[in-house]
Amino acid sequence: MFERVRNFLNRHRRKFIVTGVIFGSFYLLMNYAQKKLREWQEREAKRFFEMTRKKQHFESTERTCNQTILSLSKIVSESILSVLNTEEIVQKLQDNPDNKLALWEQMKIMIFTRICVLVYALSILQVTLRVQLNIIGGYLYRDSVHEEEPLIDSELQAKYLSLCHHFVGQGVEDLAKQIEKTVKRAVEPVSLKKKVTLQEVEQMFWSIQTILCTDTNDGDPVKKMVHYLVGHAEINEAKFDTIVKETMDVLESDEVTSVAMSTVSHSFSSIVDEIANLFASKWVPTNKNHLEVSEEHVVTNGALKLNENANQFVDVNKVDMHFVKLLPVVNELITKNTCKGNTNIPDLLTQQLTLNDKLKLLGANIYEVFSDT
Template identity: 35%
Template sequence: MLSRMSDFLTRHRRKFIVTGVVVGGSIFLYKYAQNKLMEMQEKQAREFLEKSRRVQHFESTEKTCNQVILGMGAELIQAIIKECSTDELLEQLKQNPPNKLELWEEMKIQSFTRLTTFIYASSMLVVALRIQLNLLGGYLYQDTTTSSTDNQKGKKSPGKINDELKQQYLSLIRYFIQEGGLSELIRLVRSKVIDVMRQLPLTKPLSLADTEQLFWSLQMAINSDPSTDPCSKMTKYLLPSQLPDYISGGAMMQKMFNETLDLLESDEASSVCSNNICRGFSLAVDAMAECYKHTLSSKATTSQQQNDFNVNTIQIALARVIPIVSSLTAKGFDSDTRPQNLATSLLTFYVISDKTKVLGANVYETFSST
């Protein structure tokens, strides 16, 4: 019996070996594939969770960014109203002085300077804060993920960004509002307004199309010098040329400051700012059209006359346009006012602009995954 079994095994030894190899290999391959599948599933789960955390953190960053923009935007608008005030001119004009023509000329320059500065300054501030908050948000996300990884390994590592550094970094934009950047922008805008509007008599009739062309001429004049163009040289107005002495953030602060300067001077940031400014002037023209309609309809004696008005064909003397322009920029940001005034419309549009949001998302993506 045993000899038969031995002979059988001897005769079929190769078959048993092959069968063993096949069965063993199959089991090994099954286990290997199972392990690889589990690793792939775990990797996909980690990537999904990381993506979810990043999206949540980005959305939180954007919400904070919008709140900061509206808060600082309101402060900026008030600073412009104060620096480009027309109150004194209006008081003098009420006295019907002998130099009222000169006062009206100054009123013309001041009103258009304030409106133009509204549009440029608010666009620049929104672009700057969108870049700053998302750059900071990206670094904070890195800190969060690094800290989480170290905790899993039983390590403790301090984050790169502490509260003091955050506050000092975000305070840099104060240069624009409080330390001369805005005043420098106003001086540039005023000089270009004088160049463009000096030859326009107060009696010149203007249609809405003429006003649009006037705004376009102002844009071309302001953007004409590459060394002072507010779109491509935003850093000249928004931030100090170097970190102030009171900043104590060390190498990390210097790194973030340099990166912010580079981003503000990038083609994408310049394009977004320029696009916002063009749209801002369009909003100003729309607001002026509403004022035209209100003024003209109030003078109509019948409902038929009101229906016959075509605001695009009506021409109004520049002297009558000046009070309209001045009134558009006489009030600051107020989210509760309906209909919205120009300052509120500008800031709201700049905040929700798709191009501005994409700029912020690109900055966040870059610095959260470095």
């Protein structure tokens, strides 16, 4: 019997060998596949965890960024309204002085300067802060991943974020002086007695923006963001020097410059929309202390009557208004108290810039680059 079994095995030896090889290979292949599957699952779980962690960190950075921007925007707006204070001129005009025409000319320049400085200052502040906070956020994420010596310590972080303090103070004053010279070129020739349309007001803002873009003496404020941020910084440390140079490269990039210019143009459009509401109104309501003038520059109180028929539709493109009558209500748009339901241009610009999709995308792209491990 054993002889027959042995003969059977000898006759089919090759079949058994091939079958064994096949099953052995299949077993090894299954083990290999299971091992690779476990490795893939571990990698995917790790990648998912890292993505979730990174997303949460970015969202935290974004919240910090928005809070910082809102806080500093308030300070910058107050600084601008303090530097370009129209209240003193308003008080003098209410006394009906002999030099009221000269005061109105001064008021005209100051109101347009106020608006333009707000547009440029808040746009520059938003862009530079988003760049800074997303660069620092990216570095902090990398530090949280690596267990080596941190790239950014708390002292360096505080020093880096304090760079914007110069712009909030002296930078705003320098910007105001530059823009005031430009406003005089664009607005001074317009007579106070002239009846202006909404398109003419828009053209004034467009002229100011164009002149600033081509300013060969002082330079375009948008392209001077690096100067406002690090122009007066003392750099005496290697790590600080590295992060400042990286920030300068980002701020001088075409992408950031393009986004900044876009925010400036969008802000001017929003202001023109607010002024359009003045032209669209049949009556411009005023309070007891509201400053109003007649065509002869006589100070009065009351309301500016644009149309006697309250139910008649007003096409803002066909309405005109004496320039001198438009100035007080435009000035009121800048200083109104929003808690009473009124529009406040500084707060309006800050809100729109904070929600701007281009600025958010810019911040996300910068964070992604600097958080790449």
